[in-house]
Amino acid sequence: MPADQQPDTGTADAAEAVRALAARCAADADTTRKLSREVADAVRGAGFARHFVGREHGGAEGSFAELTRAVVTVARGCASTAWYASLAAYSGRIASHLPREGREAVWADSPDTVIATGLMPAGRAVKVDGGWRLSGRWGYVSGIDLADWVLVCAVVPGAEGPPAMRFFALPWGTWTVENTWDSVGMRATGSHTVTVEDALVAEHFSFDRQELLTGRNSSSDRPVHNMPLQAVAGLPFVAPVVGAALGALDAAAATVTGRRRTPAGEVKLVRAAGRIDAARLLVEQNADTADSHRLDRGLLARAERNATTAAELLRDSAGQLVALAGTGGLGETHALQRHWRDITSATSHVALQYETSAAKSHANALLGPAEE
The missing domain is CATH 2.40.110.10 (Butyryl-CoA Dehydrogenase, subunit A, domain 2)
Structure with a gap:
């Protein structure tokens, strides 16, 4: 079913409350290096873990597009919380490959496992x-x-x-x-x-493991459970970065006031905002493509390219925002430096590198296989 015809599960609507809570707890989470039980319970209650779980187990069988919107929203407050939420959802999709007896045991108590x-x-x-x-x-x-x-x-x-x-x-x-x-x-x-x-x-x-790579799920015939890993590309990892970049934009914009609001500063802010929006559109295109269940080689290669290109744009934009805010944005209590560190760390993930993910597949799609 196309993304625009798939019913919402409610996760995207619930994400705003999770964002607000995660933002309030973000500084403590950053210091203690762990999410509070309150935040983790809010992620579970919002439906992230059940998002891709089959309906026969009480799950939502939601869309990639809705999950992406929800993860981006949460990451605007706390990228670590959004990362946890995103991977909890995608792990449920991976677990759909288990034989039925295994799935029934995993989700015996709740689809929110x-x-x-x-x-x-x-x-x-x-x-x-x-x-x-x-x-x-x-x-x-x-x-x-x-x-x-x-x-x-x-x-x-x-x-x-x-x-x-x-x-x-x-x-x-x-x-x-x-x-x-x-x-x-x-x-x-x-x-x-x-x-x-x-x-x-x-x-x-x-x-x-080949079932996950090829998307040929012998245990579930649901379309969302039969997408090859390449089609999902870096979505689980890049969506939190989009939200973190939007959070960084909010934090940087708050510093451009009074005498600091200059024409040059406004240009820098607008340039960063444009690049963040461009990255967001690339990520949303990937989610829509995954929901369309179209699997030709060119689209699969484009999905990997989109994810890595988005990561590069977001990392560069975060650096520009830190430079714009100056020393004040690097204070330990300032949200901007936390978002900047989160973006830098997240975009180092192997799934978001041209060399290990996107370059070869997209070059072959553009040029054809290299001659021996």
Whole structure:
């Protein structure tokens, strides 16, 4: 169903209240490096975790466009809160690939179950009677301190040829957390390291990583659950950056008063605002394309290019806003410096780099495959 025909789930409407609360708590979250339970509960109550969960489990099966609007709204107050909300939603979409018995267990108590995900294959698993034996250590698992379940990716022996990769779902209490997240920005995302030691994981709590990459979901026929990872591109990571940049714009504009309001300052502010809006349009285009379920190679490549281009525009704009505000904007109590640090940290994510994400696929779409 096209994005303009999909009913709203209410998440975007609820996001404004989450933004206001997150903004009030942002300074404390930045200092303590964790979200408060009140903020985490507000994210859950607004419907982020259930956004992509199937209706048969009580979920909303919402659109990419609505979620993107909601995440942008929350990030205007606190980028770490928006990052947590965004990844909780997208983790629910990833969990839709689990076999039905596994999905029913994950969402047995509520479709608002919060799942954290370690996307990179960092552990190993072997087949045993009753399922898999899993061990490993996964870094940068955002929101793990607030999660009910975790999804991690591990290497498994291939039947023939090279090893394969699978995702595994584990409930709270079956992993340990090392507090390794010490980034200068996005401090309260809780992107710590998860360790699993020789856990027995039932077969219905596992699925082949190729399903996520290709978008061929053998467990759900819902369109939103059958989108390849490339189509989603950097949406989970770049949408919070858009909101953070809008927050930075608000904070910088508040400094352009009295004698500081000069023609040169106004031009700098307007230039930054234009670039932020351009980035936002690129991100919204990606969300609309994902909702349209069109999967030709050119659109997939454009989605990756849009995400990385938006990240670059937003990072540059944040730097311009800090330069405009001057020393005052860098005070520890000023929201501008927090947004600037958050944007700088978030845009370092591997999914938002030309070299690792967008350049090759879009160059091939424009020029055709390179000659050998």
